[in-house]
Amino acid sequence: MAQNPPPAPLAVTPVANIPGMLVLTLPVPGDNRGWFKENWQRAKMTALGLPDFGPVQNNISFNAAIGTTRGIHAEPWDKYVSVATGRIFGAWVDLRAGDSFGEVFTTELGPDTAVFVPRGVGNAFQTLAEDTAYTYLVNDHWSAEATDNYAFVNLADQSAAIDWPIPLERAELSAKDRAHPALADVEPVQPLRTLVLGAGGQLGTALRRHFADRADVDYATRAEADLTDAAGLAARDFSGYSTIINAGAYTRVDDAETPDGRTAAWAANATGVAALARICAARNLTLVHVSSDYVFDGTSPSPYPEDAELSPLGVYGQSKAAGDLAVGTVPRHYLIRTSWVIGDGNNFVATMLSLAERGISPSVVNDQFGRLSFTDTIAAGIAHLLATGAPYGTYNLTNAGEPASWADIAAEAFAAAGRDRADVTGISTAEYFAGKQAAPRPLNSVLDLNRIHAAGFAPRDQHEALHAYLASRSPGGPSPT
Known part of the structure; x- marks a missing residue:
């Protein structure tokens, strides 16, 4: 029986145009039974440059249909996002006050990729496969009051110019996400x-x-x-x-x-x-x-x-x-x-x-x-x-x-x-x-x-x-x- 090739090593790569944002390559060894990965490994990841951001809550988002699109939301905490099953297209817009405000980064995420999203960077995800689930660790507890401190930008904002794999008119969106403001109307997120x-x-x-x-x-x-x-x-x-x-x-x-x-x-x-x-x-x-x-x-x-x-x-x-x-x-x-x-x-x-x-x-x-x-x-x-x-x-x-x-x-x-x-x-x-x-x-x-x-x-x-x-x-x- 042919053996699976060895997985890529764990790596942490900074995103050039969004300060503090990181892309992680995760080893995913597998065999005839399936695969396994260390989704979150504090010691190894911090040694490679991931901030020791102290997550306190783990959330899972399940999406049944291809084209389910969520965002763009900037929450008042840091976030570590990875895919459990399926595949997603991710888009991030820097909504923090400063020179990088409005900068955009996109990439696809599968089980072998994760991202660290610093507080104030808006994130959005579009599913590329059925029954996609992604997980995210955050370093503050969610509450209804916390949403008062969110920042939002419209998924279709022309200045962000995100090239969605599935056009938004054919995607699954919530009414709230469709109503988010244009980037020009966003109040920048101030630093802690x-x-x-x-x-x-x-x-x-x-x-x-x-x-x-x-x-x-x-x-x-x-x-x-x-x-x-x-x-x-x-x-x-x-x-x-x-x-x-x-x-x-x-x-x-x-x-x-x-x-x-x-x-x-x-x-x-x-x-x-x-x-x-x-x-x-x-x-x-x-x-x-x-x-x-x-x-x-x-x-x-x-x-x-x-x-x-x-x-x-x-x-x-x-x-x-x-x-x-x-x-x-x-x-x-x-x-x-x-x-x-x-x-x-x-x-x-x-x-x-x-x-x-x-x-x-x-x-x-x-x-x-x-x-x-x-x-x-x-x-x-x-x-x-x-x-x-x-x-x-x-x-x-x-x-x-x-x-x-x-x-x-x-x-x-x-x-x-x-x-x-x-x-x-x-x-x-x-x-x-x-x-x-x-x-x-x-x-x-x-x-x-x-x-x-x-x-x-x-x-x-x-x-x-x-x-x-x-x-x-x-x-x-x-x-x-």
Whole structure:
């Protein structure tokens, strides 16, 4: 008996004129009994470039007659379509806002072919054989309300100029499909939005500044979206979003050691973050969360890489470490570790400038070493990771350059204010906090920046950034950026 030829290997091919759309060639081995295929194989397909789009619903469309034609519909979710039996002619029209709006792609689909259709691309199918059934996986649950967010275009639109194998006047169409609007009358599908939580803080202010020209970014202060309000968070509508950036946190390190502060720190940094992580995981959202060098004990003799073991010393660091673990359960996450954050409003450098201007000569710890993280650098780094589609995971993100002590930074501020650097007296951490109720501090806060560099982002040298910040704070100096 003649043997069937070996099936074509699994392959994923981008569609040139519709960004994000993919055609998959599926191996379909068969013998005298019939055939078999792996219709959906997450590990193999994502390795070849299919987005890990997180399907949550599987639908089947059965069509008895040749020429049954459905569409053109753009649904508010991604779709993976393949044929179970029979054959179809597929047509896709990009209805997303942007340069590719109105682009058309057509091909035939059999059991050996599948397509990935990104959200906002209209799709239509015409059966070429009797008893045709095709299946589609989608990454959101269908509901009657969801149809309010569909976009449609007429199957016979002249500008789309789809060459249907079976003329539409002889095809089986629904009355609704015949009544869809022309392409010129279609309201383009807008991209999913990004939501910044904690938009009233130092980092939130920097993110507002960085995304100032983006109409697809929304902002919520703690008063508008409180992570410690689990019920309010769960009731919020996240259906229009693809990405959540959590810039909010409890950061009062010393107060976290008090009974009330401990409760507040864990509520915001751990329990609230865990609730947000569950929401993002359930809705397949990308979660960007900002963490801290305080998740480490600072005893390492070298910079901390992203995969260093967690070893927090105090309540603040412990609550942040717990939040990190929750964020790690989200399939699409960027965990951003920073240190020594400097932004608009009150911060260490601003305090040192104030002391210098008031004639005070402070004692500042000289055995804690790290790098400053200017909020504009953090915001730019986050935007870079999102824009480039960098691999998900943890990234250290501080300014670059030679590490310094807090006393070194204070001396720079005093020099900028016209004071003598020697007016800042160095003191050990143990001496400075002797007899005071304070949280333990890591002595080494230097974070390894190799991974963020490998992702294509080069943070500015901390000393250059510090000098620019100090110049902006001087009378007549430029505004900080």
